[in-house]
Amino acid sequence: MRINKIKDNDIANGFGINMSLWTQGCPHCCKGCFNGETWSFTGGREFTGDDLNYILTKIDNHNVKRDLSILGGEPLCTENAEGILQVCKAFKSKYPNKKIYIWTGYVFENFDEVQKKILNYIDVLVDGKFEEENKNLSLILRGSSNQRVIDVKETLQRDKIVLLDINK
Numbered sequence: 001m002r003i004n005k006i007k008d009n010d011i012a013n014g015f016g017i018n019m020s021l022w023t024q025g026c027p028h029c030c031k032g033c034f035n036g037e038t039w040s041f042t043g044g045r046e047f048t049g050d051d052l053n054y055i056l057t058k059i060d061n062h063n064v065k066r067d068l069s070i071l072g073g074e075p076l077c078t079e080n081a082e083g084i085l086q087v088c089k090a091f092k093s094k095y096p097n098k099k100i101y102i103w104t105g106y107v108f109e110n111f112d113e114v115q116k117k118i119l120n121y122i123d124v125l126v127d128g129k130f131e132e133e134n135k136n137l138s139l140i141l142r143g144s145s146n147q148r149v150i151d152v153k154e155t156l157q158r159d160k161i162v163l164l165d166i167n168k
């Protein structure tokens, strides 16, 4: 897995202050993408054990409680998904009550086996490519209206897509 960066304090991706992990490499080429620097599969750098350790030990640095946001790039492409699975497993093992958010250009219903395994460890999934013609800056956690903010635990439990109640 390759990453673009890790941000300790991200107030733009998730609710409140989150730590964010930005993966490197994206196959979707959405028109109007805000983050073209993450497209290249040779850019950024390899994710290391030190990076995982950093996330696990610094997430609550300075007594600020944070959840984990994972975005990119495309965290769930073949090149990155296995690494993200390991990050999510380790994170939830240490912090079962912290939330994990993932943003992906793939659509929930079309997930492959590795992507489905990741669902078992995360709380919120924002799915679907960014569509410039459906761009809406007032939307919460998403950039275009085709994207969905999915409550993953409820979705798996009820076996149907349940959108996150953002007023909860």
Ligand code: SF4
Binding pocket: 026, 027, 028, 029, 030, 033, 034, 035, 036, 038, 072, 073, 074, 104, 105, 129, 130
């Ligand atoms: S999925 Fe995200 S990073 Fe990839 S092209 Fe679309 S908007 Fe950009």
